[in-house]
Each structure stands twice: as structure tokens, then as C-alpha cells.
Amino acid sequence: MAPVRPACLSPKATILIKVAGVSDKIFGETQVRRIGAILFLFALLQAAVSGAWAQELKKVVMLPQWLPQAQFAGYMLAVEKGFYREAGLDVDLLRGGPDKPPFHVLETGGATFCTDWLSNAIQKRAAGLRVVNVGQIIQRSALLLVAKKKSGILRPEDLNGKKVGVWAGQFYLQPVSFFRKYGLNVNVVPCYSSMGLFLKGGVDANTAMWYNEYHTLLNSGLDADELTAFFFADLGLNFPEDGIYCTQDTFESDPTMCAAFLQASLKGWLYAFEHKEEAVRIVMKYADAANTGTNKAHQQWMLDRMQDLILPGDSRAEMGKLKPGDYAAVGEALLSYKLINGLPPFDEFYRGPK
Numbered sequence: 001m002a003p004v005r006p007a008c009l010s011p012k013a014t015i016l017i018k019v020a021g022v023s024d025k026i027f028g029e030t031q032v033r034r035i036g037a038i039l040f041l042f043a044l045l046q047a048a049v050s051g052a053w054a055q056e057l058k059k060v061v062m063l064p065q066w067l068p069q070a071q072f073a074g075y076m077l078a079v080e081k082g083f084y085r086e087a088g089l090d091v092d093l094l095r096g097g098p099d100k101p102p103f104h105v106l107e108t109g110g111a112t113f114c115t116d117w118l119s120n121a122i123q124k125r126a127a128g129l130r131v132v133n134v135g136q137i138i139q140r141s142a143l144l145l146v147a148k149k150k151s152g153i154l155r156p157e158d159l160n161g162k163k164v165g166v167w168a169g170q171f172y173l174q175p176v177s178f179f180r181k182y183g184l185n186v187n188v189v190p191c192y193s194s195m196g197l198f199l200k201g202g203v204d205a206n207t208a209m210w211y212n213e214y215h216t217l218l219n220s221g222l223d224a225d226e227l228t229a230f231f232f233a234d235l236g237l238n239f240p241e242d243g244i245y246c247t248q249d250t251f252e253s254d255p256t257m258c259a260a261f262l263q264a265s266l267k268g269w270l271y272a273f274e275h276k277e278e279a280v281r282i283v284m285k286y287a288d289a290a291n292t293g294t295n296k297a298h299q300q301w302m303l304d305r306m307q308d309l310i311l312p313g314d315s316r317a318e319m320g321k322l323k324p325g326d327y328a329a330v331g332e333a334l335l336s337y338k339l340i341n342g343l344p345p346f347d348e349f350y351r352g353p354k
Contacts, residue, residue: 056088060090060092060112063113065096067287068283071302073279074137074265074269075093076093076279080282083271084261087261089260103245107129112261115242116243117241117242125349126341130249131246133350134261134262134351136243137320138241138242138309139319141231141238141239144232145206148227154228156230160186161186163202164205165198166188167193173330173334174237175188175207177333178230193213195213210305215305216298219297244261246258269306269310269319270316276300287299322350327349327350
């Protein structure tokens, strides 16, 4: 009959220890004490190492500029896969939205980093907010004008005299630059991030994001060959959108931490592009928690388009870099519409990889 493992040990008790791959052996009280001491010391050492590692992690708060969706998949993956922790960072990924203006939250100390559009960031810097770009994520603008071919709009010139729905705020700069570039006289109709007016025929063309509203049109029953899409990036108006920003004080106090955050974020994006099914599942976890009402098919489309925008031509060489030419183009447009009084020097604004 095999010995029974006692629930507790008396002073004279013995223990049966089963060692993997070795027959059962009986150890006396002295051996038990030695083993217990070794295990206790090992546990202390492990706890000390874990505690030291936890203390080394730098607390970071990240705020995306909008609600959870695949537009921010790289940051979600960097959190979920432990890439930030590997970089020595303990990142709290906040839920963005209209109630959290990124630069206001950044300025008031509610976030260490945020994402926002390049055009908006330049305006903030020109207005006196000491904000710096530590990494330009989107390289190719996703903003476009879309029209139905049956309305006779096939070329920019066909927009003359038409009603065009244009979103307000930061979305306004490229459309009006487009109208001026092609000498167009259009009837601008202000609208707010909805394609309803366009679908009902209230306007002949409308602004849309390639990764979002354009897909909504396809899901509404329109085919791509029924639509004319004017991609601003293809028309000499590439004003790239999402970049990673922090205050200049944050950057100057710890540039190594800023670089580590960017590199871990880029690693998250690359992982998302290489493991899209897993990435969409993670995005949906965040989106469902925020009750955004989205679905996997839409997030899959968005993730595919983000790859096109972040890695145009599938080139990783420029990933995370802000090109001086793109900065100058956006700055010149802002100056021409008197949205800024002067363009901040590129080297003061951009502190990312060269």
C-alpha cells in the first residue's frame, strides 16, 4: 500500500515527494527542513527580482484621439502582447472620444502621450502649446472626397457648382485646399462625420475617411465602381493625420522613454499587421467594452487600410518618421488660410527618428 501524503507534519513526520521521472523517495525531517529552506530562499529571490522589475517600469498614460477602433490597433496590441513592458513601460491606455480633447488632456497632465492630426498639432504649437511630435504614424492621408458617378462627377472639374458636404474642424483644410488648387466654385455644406446627407442625395459629394466612412458606403449597398473617390494624397495634398505627441517638457526630461514608447508602439503595429485575426479580436474587446456598436468586418477593413496608410508600398524604412516635405505642405496650407501666424521650425516640432 502506497504511503499517504499527510495534511500536516508532526515534529517526527516524513514526507513523500514525487520527483518527475524518478521513483518515490522518503526524506526525513532534516532533509525536509533543508528543502523547505531552499524553496523559501528561492521564493524570496523571485519576489525580489519581480519587485525590482516592477519598480523599474515607468508609468505612462496614452490617450488615442477617438473611441476604440482599429485606427489604434497598434497601441492595443503593444499593451496586450507586453511590448510596452518589455520596453520598461507600464502603459495605461485611456479610452478616447469627443469628451477628451487630446491636447487639452496632455496639457493638463492627464496623459503622457496622445495621438492627433498633424495639422491640429501644428496649430497648437504655433499658438503656444509646447507640444512635440515623437513619431508620425500615418504616412499617407486617408481623407478623400467621394461622389456618385451617376451624378456626372468623374473629374475634379465636375464638382463645379455642386453641393459638397465638408466636415468642420481639422477635416476642413484639405478640401478647401483642393477646391483652390483646381479653381473650383462649389457650394460647401457643413456636416458632421455622417454620410446620411450624401446617401439621401442632399449633397453631390462628401468628405470621408478611407478606413471608415468609405467602407460604410460600401456596406450601404453602393459598389466601388459606382463611386468616384478623390484621394487628397494622390492630388498633391498629402497631409498625414495621426502622430504621437507629448509635451516638450516630457521629451526633454526623458527622451529615452519617449523613444522606447514609439518603438514599442511600432512593434505593436507590425504585430497587428502580421496577425490580423488576433488583432481584430483584441480591437473588438476594447470596442465592445466601450459599446461602440462596430463589428469585426468593419474593423478588419479598417486594419487593412491602416496598413496601407502606415506602410505605403509596404516600406518600413520611413515608419514612424515625419517627412519635412509633409510638414511644410501642411504648414503652408495653414499659413495661407491664416490659421497660424508662423510655422514653428521643423526641428523644434519634430523629435522623432530621423
